[in-house]
Amino acid sequence: MRHLRLPFAITVGFLxxxxxxxxxACGGLINTNxxxxxxxxxxxxxxxxxxxxxxxxxxxxxxxxxxxxxxxLPGVPTKVIRGGDWTLQRLVQETQPQPEAFxxxxxxxxxxxxxxQVILKTEIDALDIVVLEGGGTAVxxxxxxxxxxxxxxxxxxxxxxxxxxxxxxxxxxxxxxxxDQGLGAGDGTPVHVVIPTTNPWVPLRILGLGASAxxxxxxxxxxxxxxxxxxxxxxxxxxxxxxxxxxxxPGLVLERSEEASRSLLADLRSDKGMDWLPSSGMxxxxxxxxxxxxxxxxxxAIDASGAGQPSPVAAGLSPEAAADPAGLRSFGPALWTxxxxxxxxxxxxxxxxxxxxxxxx
Amino acid sequence: xxxxxxxxxxxxxxxxxxxxxxxxxxRTVRIGIHYSAxxxxxxxxxxxxxxxxxxxxxDPIDHEFIIGDxxxxxxxxxxxEAFHPPRPGxxxxxxxxxxxxTYTFGARDLIFGCHLPGHYTxxxxxxxxxx
Numbered sequence: 001m002r003h004l005r006l007p008f009a010i011t012v013g014f015l016x017x018x019x020x021x022x023x024x025a026c027g028g029l030i031n032t033n034x035x036x037x038x039x040x041x042x043x044x045x046x047x048x049x050x051x052x053x054x055x056x057x058x059x060x061x062x063x064x065x066x067x068x069x070x071x072x073l074p075g076v077p078t079k080v081i082r083g084g085d086w087t088l089q090r091l092v093q094e095t096q097p098q099p100e101a102f103x104x105x106x107x108x109x110x111x112x113x114x115x116x117q118v119i120l121k122t123e124i125d126a127l128d129i130v131v132l133e134g135g136g137t138a139v140x141x142x143x144x145x146x147x148x149x150x151x152x153x154x155x156x157x158x159x160x161x162x163x164x165x166x167x168x169x170x171x172x173x174x175x176x177x178x179x180d181q182g183l184g185a186g187d188g189t190p191v192h193v194v195i196p197t198t199n200p201w202v203p204l205r206i207l208g209l210g211a212s213a214x215x216x217x218x219x220x221x222x223x224x225x226x227x228x229x230x231x232x233x234x235x236x237x238x239x240x241x242x243x244x245x246x247x248x249x250p251g252l253v254l255e256r257s258e259e260a261s262r263s264l265l266a267d268l269r270s271d272k273g274m275d276w277l278p279s280s281g282m283x284x285x286x287x288x289x290x291x292x293x294x295x296x297x298x299x300x301a302i303d304a305s306g307a308g309q310p311s312p313v314a315a316g317l318s319p320e321a322a323a324d325p326a327g328l329r330s331f332g333p334a335l336w337t338x339x340x341x342x343x344x345x346x347x348x349x350x351x352x353x354x355x356x357x358x359x360x361x
Numbered sequence: 362x363x364x365x366x367x368x369x370x371x372x373x374x375x376x377x378x379x380x381x382x383x384x385x386x387x388r389t390v391r392i393g394i395h396y397s398a399x400x401x402x403x404x405x406x407x408x409x410x411x412x413x414x415x416x417x418x419x420d421p422i423d424h425e426f427i428i429g430d431x432x433x434x435x436x437x438x439x440x441x442e443a444f445h446p447p448r449p450g451x452x453x454x455x456x457x458x459x460x461x462x463t464y465t466f467g468a469r470d471l472i473f474g475c476h477l478p479g480h481y482t483x484x485x486x487x488x489x490x491x492x
Contacts, residue, residue, distance in 0.1 A: 137457075138421075139421075140420070140456075141456065144421060144422060144423075150421070150422045153396075153397065153483065155395075155397060156397070158421070212482070
């Protein structure tokens with residue numbers, strides 16, 4: 001039977017998790033009928049001097065009650081603070097015509113305890129944020145016991161992340177508090193997570209949580225790094241992506257890769273909590289994710305050291321796929337589909353030519 | 362002679378009836394749930410067979426095990442019952458727990474499934490062919 005359980009809708013930002021009231025059937029939410037409505041998310045993952053700065057925004061969708069999300073992190077954060085007011089918007093303005101919002105990130109080592117340990121709690125505006133350490137089952141138990149409604153793919157996805165990093169951030173949005181604070185539908189609360197790590201990565205698979213296999217997952221991911229990064233999977237170029245057959249989603253596309261302009265860095269540095277950012281010498285990458293949820297079984301590993309060796313483990317790739325880090329996976333399912341279609345067309349063409357030369361029987 | 366035949370008939374009748382009424386065989390079928398998937402996709406049963414299902418849920422989320430025909434499955438998919446009492450063939454298996462249910466089948470093929478939001482479409486279902 002359908003559970004109309006807790007007054008919880010969830011969502012957003014990066015991860016759409018939990019659910020509840022039909023009124024929350026908004027982007028990134030899992031509705032009470034099990035369907036999921038996804039929205040495009042925007043994230044900044046900046047990496048400088050061994051620190052990953054994750055900036056994302058949680059958007060208030062209106063309505064009553066509470067909603068929330070769970071986000072895997074690459075390591076134990078030292079700070080979770082309110083993000084600046086214009087960092088994400090400024091990045092969008094730098095790279096694309098229209099605005100957006102949202103985001104998030106992560107790495108680490110894994111373990112699976114019986115009970116999740118709360119290692120950080122904080123409030124940011126109407127958001128109640130708890131950082132947990134534990135295995136997939138332990139974090140799932142904690143979430144369930146705290147009113148989060150987990151979709152059916154959550155157990156596998158939580159384990160997928162916990163095997164690499166047992167750190168998760170849960171975010172609960174208290175709509176009544178938001179109303180008290182005068183937040184309206186569409187208002188976002190930026191969150192800035194500071195994570196010391198030697199191995200930065202951005203969680204992507206989590207974006208498809210609760211979605212049907214054919215549902216589109218879209219996200220804008222900005223990277224700011226000291227050097228031009230190498231990522232895994234390697235993204236397609238816009239040119240290659242544009243040549244894919246209609247209806248084939250490209251996966252990751254590298255829309256921009258350039259030295260960050262001084263004006264951009266100056267604007268970002270002037271935002272709250274962003275003064276750690278150098279005023280020059282940073283590389284800006286803008287990746288657009290457009291994938292079928294069923295194909296999104298990877299994260300984005302980043303090597304910003306200049307060595308050109310992003311970690312297959314951080315990307316969530318299997319050892320087999322990792323054996324060819326610059327190859328197969330990096331082309332993305334869409335390109336392979338395109339190649340398969342071309343091969344198929346070639347075979348059909350050959351058969352047709354042969355058939356045309358045969359006498360009728 | 363008549364009396365002997367009558368006694369013999371009664372003895373034979375009793376012998377014929379005894380196995381059926383004394384110890385009806387109940388088969389036990391164990392089913393695991395992991396990553397929102399049943400460990401069995403098909404469960405073969407005989408007409409009239411009584412089966413004890415022992416369902417273990419290894420996930421950190423609740424699941425259900427509902428036996429019935431398509432109409433029953435649709436009713437549960439659209440229903441609003443938050444938790445199933447242990448009715449024959451209808452149980453809720455809380456996260457990390459094991460729950461049993463015993464069900465006697467008729468002659469019709471049935472289906473089993475979980476109807477928590479999104480679970481059935483996620484693939485949490487299987488077939489029970491009878492016969």
